[in-house]
Amino acid sequence: MQIMKVDPRALKENPDRMRQSKSSPQADALMLATIKAVGIVQPPVVAPEVDGGNGYIIDAGHRRVRLAIAAGLEEIEILVADAANDNGAMRSMVENSVREPLNPVDQWRGIERLVALGWTEEAIAVALALPVRQIRKLRLLANVLPAMLEQMALGDMPNEQQLRVIAAAGQVDQKEVWKAHKPKKGDTAPWWQIANALTTKRMYAKDASFGDDLAQAYGIEWVEDLFAPADQDGRYTTNVEGFMGAQHEWMTSNLPKRGAIVETNSWGQPELPKKANQVYGKPSKSDHAALYLDRDGKVQTVHYRMPEAATPKEAVGDDDRDAITAQKVRPDVTQKGHDMIGDFRTDALHDALGRAPIEDDMLMALLVLAFAGQNVRVDSGADGTFYGGKRFSRHVVSLFDEHGKLAFDQDTLRVAVRSVLIDVLSCRRGMSNSGMISRIAGDAIGADEFLPNMGSEDFLLCLSRQALEVSCAEAAVQPRQKVRDTRAALVEHFANEHFVHPSGRFAPPADELLEWIRADAATDATGARQRDDGEADLDDPFDDQADHDADDAVKGEPQAADMPGLDEHHEDGDQRAAA
Secondary structure (H helix, E strand, O other): OOEEEEOHOEOOOOOOOOOOOOOOHHHHHHHHHHHHHHHHOOOOOOOOOHHHOOOOOEEHHHHHHHHHHHHOOOOOOOOEEOOOOOOOHHHHHHHHHHHOOOOOOHHHHHHHHHHHHOHHHHHHHHHOOOOOHHHHHHHOOOOOOHHHHHHHHOOEEEEEHHHHHHHHHHHHHHHHHHHHOOOOOOOOOHHHHHHHHHOOOOOOOOOOOHHHHHHOOOOOOOEOOOOOOOOOOEEEEEHHHHHHHHHHHHHHOOOOOEEEOEEEOOOOOOOOOOOOOOOOOOOOOOOOEEEEEEOOOOEEEEEEEEOOOOOOOOOHHHHHHHHHOOOOOOOOOHHHHHHHHHHHHHHHHHHHHHHHHOHHHHHHHHHHHHHOOOOOOOOOOOOOOOOHHHHHHHHHHHHHHOOEEEEEOOHHHHHHHHHHHHHHHOOOOOOOOOOOHHHHHHHHHOOHHHOOOOOHHHOOOOHHHHHHHHHHHHHOOOOOHHHHHHHHHHHHHHOOOOOOOOOOOOOHHHHHHHHHHHHHHHHHHHHHHHHHHHHHHHHHOHHHHHHHHHHHHHHHOOOHOOOOHHHHHHHHHHHHOOO
C-alpha cells in the first residue's frame, strides 16, 4: 500500500460499494465544513482498475471524495491498495461496518453481492463475525420487494415482526400489497397494514402430534422460521387444511377409552355434551375424555363427568321469586369456581388419607366422622332389605383369613380404614358431598398441603375483580386497569409458585363450625328430652308441669310467685301438658 496525491475528480465510483443509502444533508454539511477547515484527515482507500484502465476505483471514502470536490480541492491524498478478486466488496463492507453500522438495507444487499461473487455463507459469517443463522436471516430479508427496500433505506423501517411477515411473502403478493398501500412522497409507509395484508396462518411442527408419515400423506412441507429462537423448533407450514386433517386423523387413531372428539366454540373452548361437568382435578376411571384442537391447532384433552339423575326442583315462593329478581352482586367465587374447589379438595383429601402420616387414634376418630357425613347412608337390617354395601365389603374382606375369621395386623387395618375413609369423604358438590365433615377431616390431617396450584387461567376466571385484587395484594402483584390483564399477571406470577385461594382451604369458618356444632347439640338435646318426657308420662303426669316450669325459669321467664293470676298460669300449664 502507498500514499499518493491525485485529483479527486479522476477517481471512479465503485459499483460494488456497500453503503448505497444517501447520508443526511446535516451530516454532509458538517463533513464539508471540516474538509474546508482542515482538509481530509484520513485518506480514501482506492485500488487500480483491473479491466486494463489506468485509473483508480474507490474502495472506501466515496463521501469524502464527493465532498472534497464540492469544497473545490485540486488534490487529495489517497491510499492505494492492491486490487481484490471481489472488486473490494468484502473490504468495503468490513471497513464500513467498523466505521459505522451499515443501514440494514445496505447490509442485505452487500451479503447478496458477496454471495454472487462466490462467497459462501460460512465464509461471510467468519469475516463479519456473525452467526451463520444471522447471515441466512439477512439473505431472506434481501428478498423484500425493491420498492419496499428503497422506502426502508430512507429510514422508514418496519418493526421486526412486520419485517418478518413481509420477507416471508412472495414477490407477487408483495407487489400487489405495495401497490395498494404505497405512501405518498415524504410520508411513512403503513407497515402494519402491509404486514396484515401479507399475513398467512402458520401451523408449527412443535404443536403437531402426528409423525412424518401423516405429514407426507397430507402434503405438509415444513419451512424453517429463521426468526425463531435458535434453541426452539421453528419449523412451520402454511398448509392449514392439511395440518388440521393430520391432527384429526391422529386423534381418531389415538382415542382413549371413554374418549370423544369435540368441537370448539367461538372462544376456543371445547363444547362438552349437555349437562356434562368438567373435571379439574385428577380424573377417575369412570370419567370421560374430550379431545379437541385449540386455536393453534394443538391437541388438547379435558375430562368431564356426566351428572346423576336430577331431583325435581321445589316450587319457588313469592318471597323467593322477589329475591331472585333483585339485582345480584357477583360473589368472589362463581359456582363453577366452587365446583373446581370441590374437586381440588376431594383429590387433596384422598391423597392425604392415602399418604399423610395419621395416628391410630386420629384414624379411628376420622372413621367415626366419616359416617356422620351428609352423603353417607347405612341400610339397616331391621326391615330385612339390604342395598349397597358392596363398596365397603371390598375393604372388609382383607380383614379375614382363609378360614373366614377376623385376623389382621395393624398395617392391614390402617389400609382398610384409609380406604373406607377415601370412599366416604368427599368435597365434590352434589349428592356425594360430605358437607362440614369432610372439611373438618381434611383440616385435621393437613390436606391443604395436597391441594393443587389454583393460579391457573381456568380457576382465576371464576374470581371477581375484588377477589383478584385481594390475591394481588397478598402476592405483591400490581393490579392492572383491566380484569383480564390482572388475571394474566397473576397467572404469570403463580407459574412457578403454589397458590391456594383462601376459600379453597379445608378449615371451615369458625362461625359456621360453631353453628354446626350447636345445631347437632340441639338435635341431641331435643331427642333426650323427648325420651325423658315419654318415661315421665308413665309415672306421673304432673311432673310435666314441673319440667315446663323449670324450662321457663331457665329461659328467663318470671317465676310463679312473682306473677299474678297463678291459677290461670296453672291452667295454661295443664293445657300444655295435655298437648
